[in-house]
Amino acid sequence: MELSRRRLLAAGLAAAAVAGLGACASSEDRNNSRSTGEFTDDADLTAKVKSAIATDAGARTASAVNVETYRGVVQLTGFVDSDDQATRAVSAAKKVQGVRSVKNDIRLKR
Numbered sequence: 001m002e003l004s005r006r007r008l009l010a011a012g013l014a015a016a017a018v019a020g021l022g023a024c025a026s027s028e029d030r031n032n033s034r035s036t037g038e039f040t041d042d043a044d045l046t047a048k049v050k051s052a053i054a055t056d057a058g059a060r061t062a063s064a065v066n067v068e069t070y071r072g073v074v075q076l077t078g079f080v081d082s083d084d085q086a087t088r089a090v091s092a093a094k095k096v097q098g099v100r101s102v103k104n105d106i107r108l109k110r
Helices: 002-024 036-056 059-064 082-094
Strands: 067-071 073-080 099-106
Touching: 002 059, 036 059, 036 067, 036 073, 036 082, 059 067, 059 073, 073 082, 082 099
Parallel strands: 073 099
Antiparallel strands: 067 073
């Protein structure tokens, strides 16, 4: 009897593992959302863009600009002191390998 319980438990754990792996599969067909790999790629690009803005446009600009990435498309938002800061941030983002396009929603402080 004990052996059959162990087999039943093992079968249940195996079924749960298979179901869990299905949750990690690409979700391309479901609600047009990103797969785990795409999410990771976007997070990596976001970090690279933030670093590039800090290096190329300056730390002050980097702290004022928010970066979001979706499937390689980078959106920049926030408020900066000058057009030059905004231009340099966009230019830095465009130079990052893997960035497909940049949407500039940076605004000037009044």
